[in-house]
Amino acid sequence: MYNDFMTTAYSFVPSPKHFYPDHPEEPRRFDLLAPRLDSFGAQKLDADPATREEVARVHDPNLIEALENICKQGPAIIDSAPTFVTRSSFDDALLASGGTLSCARAVLSGSARNAFALVRPPGHHAEPTRSMGFCIFNNVAIAACDALTRGINSVAIVDYDAHHGNGTQAAFMDDERVAYLSTHQWGIYPGTGWYEEAPNAKKRIVNVPLPVGSGDQTYKRIADEIIMPFIQTFKPEMVLVSAGFDAHWNDPITTLGLSTTGFYMLSKKLVDLAEEHCGGKIVFVLEGGYDPVNLANGADAVFAALTGKDFVDPRDVSLRKEVDASEMVEKVCEWHGF
Ligand SMILES: [Zn+2]
Numbered sequence: 001m002y003n004d005f006m007t008t009a010y011s012f013v014p015s016p017k018h019f020y021p022d023h024p025e026e027p028r029r030f031d032l033l034a035p036r037l038d039s040f041g042a043q044k045l046d047a048d049p050a051t052r053e054e055v056a057r058v059h060d061p062n063l064i065e066a067l068e069n070i071c072k073q074g075p076a077i078i079d080s081a082p083t084f085v086t087r088s089s090f091d092d093a094l095l096a097s098g099g100t101l102s103c104a105r106a107v108l109s110g111s112a113r114n115a116f117a118l119v120r121p122p123g124h125h126a127e128p129t130r131s132m133g134f135c136i137f138n139n140v141a142i143a144a145c146d147a148l149t150r151g152i153n154s155v156a157i158v159d160y161d162a163h164h165g166n167g168t169q170a171a172f173m174d175d176e177r178v179a180y181l182s183t184h185q186w187g188i189y190p191g192t193g194w195y196e197e198a199p200n201a202k203k204r205i206v207n208v209p210l211p212v213g214s215g216d217q218t219y220k221r222i223a224d225e226i227i228m229p230f231i232q233t234f235k236p237e238m239v240l241v242s243a244g245f246d247a248h249w250n251d252p253i254t255t256l257g258l259s260t261t262g263f264y265m266l267s268k269k270l271v272d273l274a275e276e277h278c279g280g281k282i283v284f285v286l287e288g289g290y291d292p293v294n295l296a297n298g299a300d301a302v303f304a305a306l307t308g309k310d311f312v313d314p315r316d317v318s319l320r321k322e323v324d325a326s327e328m329v330e331k332v333c334e335w336h337g338f
Contacts, residue, residue: 009112047099093136124165161244164193215257245289
């Protein structure tokens, strides 16, 4: 049970100088979100940059040093996604991780009931030894490792971004203290996340690769038949969520079919599971989402779930015909014994 006096918290790291012309991961993503922050009924937390030591719990010190040097040289493309850096990107990435840490620590210390880190650059593609996929440092993984140094023994990360969080999976493939579940569109970047990919970590590394057009009905089944038993089996002491709003039906770079009401349903389910299993300790961390309207509406849906408000957006009905993804849902359940 949560204490009614405890509030929902958030951090906001818009990184306006982390910008590359014609790139979808741009500061404009936050244009409609920023003016709405005061309406979410949440308390703003300050964000301090993460330290190199905190980042090095996930990332190779050689990568951290190389990134610092590359950024000093000015704007550059560092992988084929393409991932860009500018002169400010190293500091922006430290601040995005720091904003995530401030949310997680507020929840762990009990000064906030739950929280949402609204940060960029995003993190879930960043692997221990390489930055990729628009991501510099893996914010959610850094927060999970930090929690493990603060008396938490197990963390579950649920990732509903439209892309597979290869970086988060890589960080925890052999770490039994952290479980990872990802729903994602199959066949797009980064190409990983097949359901049989982690045979030695059944029930702990759970991938749900979805066909084009999977939408609200499929995600409702996944919430009930995969996410629920995943949390019940792993029994985490804290839940982190990689929240990407690119699974929305009109996202410009993917072709899944969630509506904003669907994002609410999924987020509410996660908040309820955290309430039931780990005293409500849950932190959402922004990943992708490339349409500013969807991103602001998606944040609205997550804050409604975090603050216990109802949410329905009757205007946001998917124009994408929902496909039947039952076969994959059943295969995933069978593989893990859920
Ligand atoms: Zn994504």
